[in-house]
Amino acid sequence: MMDKEELLSMCKRRGFLWRSAEIYGGEAGFYDYGHLGAKLLDSWKQKWKDFFLGLDENYHMIYTNNIMPHRVMEASGHVDHFSDIMIRCERCDSYFRGDHLIEQETGENAEWMGKEDMKESIKELELSCPDCGGDFSEPEDFNMMFTVSLGPTGQKTGFLRPETAQGTYINFRREYRALRKQMPMGLATIGSAFRNEISPRQVVFRKREFLQAELQIFFVPGIHDEKFKKKYQEIEEMKVNIRREDWDETREVMLKEIDDIQPFYLYHLGKMYEFYTDIMKLSSKDIRFRELSDDEKAFYNKIHFDIEVNFDTLNGWKEVSGLHYRSDYDLRQHQENSNQSLSVSTDDGKKIPHVIELSFGIDRNLWSLLDKGYKDDDRTWLDLPKEITPRQVAVFPLVRKDGLPEKSREVFDKLRSDFRVTWEKSGSIGKRYARNDEVGTSYCITIDYDTLEDESVTIRDIETTEQIRVEIKELNDILKELIYGRKKFKDHMEQED
Amino acid sequence: MMDKEELLSMCKRRGFLWRSAEIYGGEAGFYDYGHLGAKLLDSWKQKWKDFFLGLDENYHMIYTNNIMPHRVMEASGHVDHFSDIMIRCERCDSYFRGDHLIEQETGENAEWMGKEDMKESIKELELSCPDCGGDFSEPEDFNMMFTVSLGPTGQKTGFLRPETAQGTYINFRREYRALRKQMPMGLATIGSAFRNEISPRQVVFRKREFLQAELQIFFVPGIHDEKFKKKYQEIEEMKVNIRREDWDETREVMLKEIDDIQPFYLYHLGKMYEFYTDIMKLSSKDIRFRELSDDEKAFYNKIHFDIEVNFDTLNGWKEVSGLHYRSDYDLRQHQENSNQSLSVSTDDGKKIPHVIELSFGIDRNLWSLLDKGYKDDDRTWLDLPKEITPRQVAVFPLVRKDGLPEKSREVFDKLRSDFRVTWEKSGSIGKRYARNDEVGTSYCITIDYDTLEDESVTIRDIETTEQIRVEIKELNDILKELIYGRKKFKDHMEQED
Numbered sequence A, B: 001m002m003d004k005e006e007l008l009s010m011c012k013r014r015g016f017l018w019r020s021a022e023i024y025g026g027e028a029g030f031y032d033y034g035h036l037g038a039k040l041l042d043s044w045k046q047k048w049k050d051f052f053l054g055l056d057e058n059y060h061m062i063y064t065n066n067i068m069p070h071r072v073m074e075a076s077g078h079v080d081h082f083s084d085i086m087i088r089c090e091r092c093d094s095y096f097r098g099d100h101l102i103e104q105e106t107g108e109n110a111e112w113m114g115k116e117d118m119k120e121s122i123k124e125l126e127l128s129c130p131d132c133g134g135d136f137s138e139p140e141d142f143n144m145m146f147t148v149s150l151g152p153t154g155q156k157t158g159f160l161r162p163e164t165a166q167g168t169y170i171n172f173r174r175e176y177r178a179l180r181k182q183m184p185m186g187l188a189t190i191g192s193a194f195r196n197e198i199s200p201r202q203v204v205f206r207k208r209e210f211l212q213a214e215l216q217i218f219f220v221p222g223i224h225d226e227k228f229k230k231k232y233q234e235i236e237e238m239k240v241n242i243r244r245e246d247w248d249e250t251r252e253v254m255l256k257e258i259d260d261i262q263p264f265y266l267y268h269l270g271k272m273y274e275f276y277t278d279i280m281k282l283s284s285k286d287i288r289f290r291e292l293s294d295d296e297k298a299f300y301n302k303i304h305f306d307i308e309v310n311f312d313t314l315n316g317w318k319e320v321s322g323l324h325y326r327s328d329y330d331l332r333q334h335q336e337n338s339n340q341s342l343s344v345s346t347d348d349g350k351k352i353p354h355v356i357e358l359s360f361g362i363d364r365n366l367w368s369l370l371d372k373g374y375k376d377d378d379r380t381w382l383d384l385p386k387e388i389t390p391r392q393v394a395v396f397p398l399v400r401k402d403g404l405p406e407k408s409r410e411v412f413d414k415l416r417s418d419f420r421v422t423w424e425k426s427g428s429i430g431k432r433y434a435r436n437d438e439v440g441t442s443y444c445i446t447i448d449y450d451t452l453e454d455e456s457v458t459i460r461d462i463e464t465t466e467q468i469r470v471e472i473k474e475l476n477d478i479l480k481e482l483i484y485g486r487k488k489f490k491d492h493m494e495q496e497d
Helices: A004-014 A035-053 A070-075 A098-106 A115-124 A165-169 A172-178 A226-235 A263-279 A329-338 A362-373 A404-415 A429-439 A449-454 A472-484 A489-496 B004-014 B035-053 B070-075 B098-106 B115-125 B165-169 B172-178 B226-235 B263-279 B329-338 B362-373 B404-415 B429-438 B449-454 B472-484 B489-496
Strands: A017-019 A031-033 A059-061 A067-069 A083-088 A095-097 A140-143 A147-150 A156-160 A185-194 A209-219 A239-243 A251-254 A287-291 A303-311 A316-327 A344-346 A349-351 A354-361 A374-376 A380-382 A393-397 A421-423 A443-447 A456-461 A467-471 B017-019 B031-033 B059-061 B067-069 B083-088 B095-097 B140-143 B147-150 B156-160 B185-194 B209-219 B239-243 B251-254 B287-291 B303-311 B316-327 B344-346 B349-351 B354-361 B374-376 B380-382 B393-397 B421-423 B443-447 B456-461 B467-471
Touching: A004 A017, A004 A362, A004 A374, A004 A429, A004 B172, A031 A035, A035 A059, A035 A185, A035 A209, A035 A263, A035 A362, A035 B059, A035 B172, A059 B035, A067 A070, A070 A156, A070 A329, A083 A098, A083 A115, A095 A098, A098 A115, A147 B147, A165 A185, A165 A209, A165 A329, A165 A354, A172 A185, A172 B004, A172 B035, A209 A362, A226 A263, A239 A263, A263 A287, A263 A303, A263 A316, A263 A354, A287 A316, A303 A362, A316 A329, A316 A362, A329 A354, A354 A362, A362 A374, A380 A429, A393 A404, A393 A429, A404 A421, A404 A443, A404 A449, A404 A472, A429 A443, A443 A472, A449 A456, A456 A472, A467 A472, A467 A489, A472 A489, B004 B017, B004 B362, B004 B374, B031 B035, B035 B059, B035 B185, B035 B209, B035 B263, B035 B362, B067 B070, B070 B156, B070 B329, B083 B098, B083 B115, B095 B098, B098 B115, B165 B185, B165 B209, B165 B329, B165 B354, B172 B185, B209 B362, B226 B263, B239 B263, B263 B287, B263 B303, B263 B316, B263 B354, B287 B316, B303 B362, B316 B329, B316 B362, B329 B354, B354 B362, B362 B374, B380 B429, B393 B404, B393 B429, B404 B421, B404 B443, B404 B449, B404 B472, B429 B443, B443 B472, B449 B456, B456 B472, B467 B472, B467 B489, B472 B489
Parallel strands: A059 A185, A239 A287, A393 A421, A393 A443, B059 B185, B239 B287, B393 B421, B393 B443
Antiparallel strands: A017 A031, A067 A156, A083 A095, A083 A140, A147 A156, A185 A209, A209 A354, A239 A251, A287 A303, A303 A316, A316 A354, A344 A349, A374 A380, A443 A456, A456 A467, B017 B031, B067 B156, B083 B095, B083 B140, B147 B156, B185 B209, B209 B354, B239 B251, B287 B303, B303 B316, B316 B354, B344 B349, B374 B380, B443 B456, B456 B467
């Protein structure tokens, strides 16, 4: 079992991530990404865009703001309803999320509880302040949005968006026209979201500022879903791990066995699953779709499954993304509040489109790559997908003399435009391998004395630590094949034999 | 002269950018980017990263938060000093920036004015409220940072960062170690910044939320600048348009003629200039470096030039980026306030590194591409660099029958992974050309009846509207050569003749 602190320590030391404002003691609920973390973030985002925007040529990225006007968040229901229940210790004045304290005590989910349930449960369990043992106040609602005063008078307020989705909905009308009224239409946003968590915790899982990648797909059911049906037929025999709301355990089933859910939903569910297995390369035993109960899901979500990953560092299954069939709730709310028509013309008259939302917590997804990838057996290494890893190739000279550094530099320059590559010359070869294993460098290239004679180098594979010798003139092609192609390292070894 | 409203109207209609929350009447100081704007943004960012991180292998991206702790912005001096001077109309209660009102009246820069100067100037010029004619109150300081309350008690405050720079400085120590103490070291951040402008205006130029790309380079002058000197020598004969603080006009000079400024600064100045001419492809007559006077520049900036672009839509020269030699001010402040050593070991003992900052306002840079690129002569077209334009290629069938749509679809699929490409089948050919010209599609590919016979298509060039006929099997290579290579469209035409 991987220890959370050990993984975090590597992440800090090597440039993945750490608490923000560390030199000032750190700020609760905020993490920064260092140079390796930023590269991992960047390549994950690129893969996400390639994969999900690639599903349909009418799916597009847009860019919207972090600050949302008051009216928008009022229309969306967040001003009135986006709150957690907070309890306060009457002795030491510390604040807690009531559901978390109850969960810790009982081991059961308590997110569904209202204020009354919580009050009773706290009484029943005889809970007191974990910090000082004091008694708790009455549970109260706490709106989790950060408020921002706009303009010099401070009379106008906005909010930091608690999800990127609303910025997309309010642009539906403009994009529908700019995209010449083609439906279905998908609009994606990648950006920050903000929640004033009462008690930030679990590394990047409950942060106050976090990153989301969300794709909102607009369509009128029964009118625009022919396209989805066709695409769904191609994948309906895909097997997924799933736990329905009324099942006791997770089962592996074919999509077409889930016959009470529509193709437009199952198609995107299948594609999300594929992203986790084929792009993020997580083992299917570590991922599942879990259907939320009516108590857990928002009232406007007609269907809601979370994708959960089985974390070593965080005690098991945790949500990393979700697929929400939000019906026409969002556009209807904004139409009513803005007095602008958000309907589309169909053969069956004017209709307000429905929305399916694919929502990913980026920080959680990156943490899942680190959690599942970090191995500490006979050696420490990070097993990341070669297309996503922040560092695909490292180049070094066997020794720091006799022209080897210069030669290795030449090789490095040859690789730079094709790969994420680094060049290192200090430390012994063994230390350089260890350093690169720790951060997930897929291939290490060593330049030795023979290189000067025959223009060949060794490539070492992070997974097996095996090496092959190849000619420099073929190096870029071979690495491309290994990283992006279907050929495996052992195929090259067999070829050599 | 291009009209601002005309360009904005195209931007809204076609999916580049528009006021946020349009359906709610729009929010002052906020703009969203639509599907074409987001692509333009994305490709500009990629080019910026490729170019500036490509300057040195020890320049890296990091990712930091939008919300900054109070202590960080206190140490940086922003809590005390980051303010504009505001005047209020005593009759109608409107707020204005005093310097802007004075500038409008005199045509001269008034940003340097303190409260006393401003009070006198307003009296002298007999200024009154432009909205209602009322008298003004005394000028007062107004801090432009947005405050955010953190946690449930609201006692802890943070700020939305007014620049990305501080997030980078507070990570210097951690990255210096993670990057194994190599100097010079560069850390770049691309992200949002926030300023509570008293009167947002000039489209994207004075927004309340905006995008920055900033590169901070850390080095100890006299110890780590050998590398810069060497690189500088390669470009010292580069000619740039520049206006020194004490010159009456802009002159074209060679870098080496600017002999009172150090190579580490001139090297980066030359590279910024190159980015504008070679990557953004702006004409050198439209760009200049302007040195700021002591009144204009921050006290810690030892050298400060802005890059200005001569805008058609905004009445002339406006700042789009800056190059700031900030000395050791930033790290010294954070060292003193955090009580953590931010010095590095050198042969000459411990030293606090200095910083040169390359700072780009992304929205302004995108607007400069649109402003300089939009042409409305005998036809309307957008002249964008082919590597940056949101849409590089459009593919369409001559008519919507006889298998031409299917064939064009095949060609589209062949191009998708190499280019930003769209497929269109509605409207006449003339209309499709016009639509694509308007948004800067570099090349339009038409599939006609001959295509079915001989597997060839026409490519039309946006710049000249000339066409050439090429074989489908060569299409990807030819387009790559046209977009990324040195070959021009006319070279292909000559070849044909």
